[in-house]
Amino acid sequence: MAFPAKKDSFTFSDFLTWDTDKRIEMIHGEIFMMAAPGTAHQLISGEIFRQLANFLDGRNCRVIAAPFDVRLFEKDGDSPKDVDTVVEPDISVICDRSRLDTYGYRGAPELIVEVLSPSTQRHDQLVKLRLYQRAGVKEYWIADPENKTVRVMLQDGNGTLRMHEACQREDVAKVTVLAGCFIELNKVFSE
Secondary structure: OOOOOOOOOOOHHHHOOOOOOOEEEEEOOEEEEEOOOOHHHHHHHHHHHHHHHHHHOOOOOEEEEOOOOEEOOOOOOOOHHHOOOEEOOOEEEEOOHHHEEOOEEEOOOOEEEEEOOOOOHHHHHHHHHHHHHHHOOOEEEEEEOOOOEEEEEEEOOOOOEEEEEEEEOOOEEEEOOOOOEEEEHHHHOOO
């Protein structure tokens, strides 16, 4: 993959010119290369996706798995040069289909799920948590393959993602933004 000459900051217009099959995120104009996820990561992500997709069948909202680019802060009228943040959540639940386009999604999904990997733990739990909070993501799940837990964070009235509950392997986790949706964690962490 060949990036253009090094610059202080990249935008989505740069992102669109790169001919690559690598996983890349861009946060405030800085590029982050992402390693391919491991087997446990993919099995967990796949099962959460399956349960969400089954629940959403025939409903308005959609669940989309990575690779899928989310431009968290893009607003109507922004050009690619105005966008400096593109993330690739493991799972995104979106209910405003008008913000879907050829390149992914403009704005904050209702629910984002990230599955921790050794190479992404700090990034998912600190950097992306702050980004998702600032963008207005209503619900953020962090699935931990090692401890077989899911931390559920919800947006409070002040725009802060706060810990709502820590779910164990034997729990059924409620998806707050999707009334009536529950995820069976014994199936998520079956391996």
